[in-house]
Amino acid sequence: QVQLVESGGGLVQPGGSLRLSCATSGSIVSITHMAWWRQAPGKQREPVASITTSGRTSYADSVKGRFTISSNNAKDTVHLQMNSLRPEDTAVYYCRRVDSDLEYWGQGTQVTVSS
Numbered sequence: 001q002v003q004l005v006e007s008g009g010g011l012v013q014p015g016g017s018l019r020l021s022c023a024t025s026g027s028i029v030s031i032t033h034m035a036w037w038r039q040a041p042g043k044q045r046e047p048v049a050s051i052t053t054s055g056r057t058s059y060a061d062s063v064k065g066r067f068t069i070s071s072n073n074a075k076d077t078v079h080l081q082m083n084s085l086r087p088e089d090t091a092v093y094y095c096r097r098v099d100s101d102l103e104y105w106g107q108g109t110q111v112t113v114s115s
Contacts, residue, residue: 002026002104004095009109012085016113020080022095022106030099034078036069038091038111045094049080063089085113 008020020036035050049059049069057069068081078095090113095106 002097002102004097004104004106006093006095006106006109009093009111011112011114013115014086014113016085017081017083018085018111020082020093020109020111022078022080024076024095024097024104028074028076030101031075032098032100034071034075035096035098036078036080037094037096038089039094039108040091043091048093051078082111085111087113087115089113 003025004022006020006022008018010018012018031053033050033052036048037045038048039045047060048063049067051057051069051071053075059067066084069078071078091111092108093111094108097104
């Protein structure tokens with residue numbers, strides 16, 4: 001059974017950094033890409049960054065140059081390095097796994113950027 005478990009969220013001051021992690025279980029042979037999404041109160045869930053099994057990455061304009069997505073060699077773990085954090089980055093961050101015919105979501109981890 002496929003599971004996604006996020007970790008690394010917390011409270012940080014503006015300008016600070018956090019590193020999020022997402023570990024997936026079950027078969028990985030059908031994975032096409034992994035991604036991070038986020039959702040703030042009263043707003044729609046939005047994509048943040050993604051990485052394909054070949055290592056190709058993409059970023060939302062709002063985080064480009066500040067966030068970096070990466071994966072391990074086994075392609076079963078992804079990370080999101082978040083630097084120069086701003087209050088508007090405050091949200092619940094979700095890990096998303098996209099397979100050839102199914103998609104899965106983690107439970108989310110809270111990131112709060114506040115002074």
